[in-house]
Amino acid sequence: MxxxxxxxxxxxxxxxxxxxxxxxxxxxxxxxxxxxxxxxxxxxxxxxxxxxxxxxxxxxxxxxxxxxxxxxxxxxxxxxxxxxxxxxxxxxxLVGNGVLVDGNTIQVASGAATTFGVTLASDADSVTVTIKDSSGTVVRTLDEGDMSAGTQALSWDGLQDDGTTAADGAYTFSVATADDAAVTTTALKYALVTGVTTDSSNEVALDLGGVNENVGLSDISLVL
Known part of the structure; x- marks a missing residue:
């Protein structure tokens, strides 16, 4: 029993x-x-x-x-x-604030200065930013000099190398270093936080006004 x-x-x-x-x-x-x-x-x-x-x-x-x-x-x-x-x-x-997220695009509007950024894995003696238009033509080369490791916000005044104002539209940029040992770089684009929403997993996400798909808080490299 x-x-x-x-x-x-x-x-x-x-x-x-x-x-x-x-x-x-x-x-x-x-x-x-x-x-x-x-x-x-x-x-x-x-x-x-x-x-x-x-x-x-x-x-x-x-x-x-x-x-x-x-x-x-x-x-x-x-x-x-x-x-x-x-x-x-x-x-x-964060709503109403600018942020830097992964991406290599720059939006030019009315010739105004635009913000972008880069993350360096280690210190770099010489950093150069090359900006190209939609056809791949180089329109501006920026010499940023030496930079410390970490995330840095940069800006472009909207002028081309010949001194003329760049046309409105989307541009791309790349970052290079002149150090003997290669420095790992991550390009960052600027976006304005316009709202808060949820993603497909019902997690909190930031609405970047169509500049980028909704991103999470962990995707923000720098708040401006």
């Missing part, structure tokens, strides 16, 4: 631990079932072959584990909600 009821208890618990979306009410119900079965087991056990103490301890440990897992799940859900709320507040604070 003891063996049969114990197996039933263990089977019920093992089945419950495999359910990822257990609720507190389910845990309470399982505990009630366990106590009922345990009481019945103790009342009907064979005096000459009582239930093994180690088996009882195992069953108690399993019911405790189930409750602990549900408590942890509830706690994690609460933490996740707090993190999501915090990220939303951080993202909202």
């Amino acid at each position: 003891a063996s049969t009821i114990s197996s039933s208890v263990l089977s019920t618990m093992n089945s419950s631990t495999t359910t990822a979306e257990s609720t507190a009410s389910a845990s309470d119900e399982l505990q009630d079932q366990f106590l009922t079965l345990l009481t019945t087991e103790l009342q009907n056990q064979d005096p000459t072959d009582p239930m093994d103490n180690s088996e009882m301890v195992t069953q108690l440990a399993q019911i405790s584990t189930i409750s602990s897992i549900e408590d942890v799940t509830t706690t994690l859900e609460g933490i996740s909600s707090q993190i999501s709320a915090s990220e939303t507040l951080q993202a909202s604070a």
Whole structure:
């Protein structure tokens, strides 16, 4: 009798631990079932072959584990909600600000100065920026001199090498260093944060006004 009821208890618990979306009410119900079965087991056990103490301890440990897992799940859900709320507040604070994200494009409008940037993996003695138009023709070469490792914001006054104003439109740029040892560079484009939204994974994302697909906070290299 003891063996049969114990197996039933263990089977019920093992089945419950495999359910990822257990609720507190389910845990309470399982505990009630366990106590009922345990009481019945103790009342009907064979005096000459009582239930093994180690088996009882195992069953108690399993019911405790189930409750602990549900408590942890509830706690994690609460933490996740707090993190999501915090990220939303951080993202909202960026609305109206310019940011630098991965990309090598520069938008020129009305000949106004434009911002872009670069991230250097290490210090560089001489940094050169080459700007090209949509046909691939070089329109401006900027000598930025020596730069320290990290992310730097740069600007282009919109003038071409011949002193004339560049036409409105999209341009691309590349960054090169003259160091003996190659320095890894990452081109960064400018974008204005116009709003906060969510991506396909329901994560907080920044709306960059069509300049780029929605990006997360971790994709921002520099806030201007």
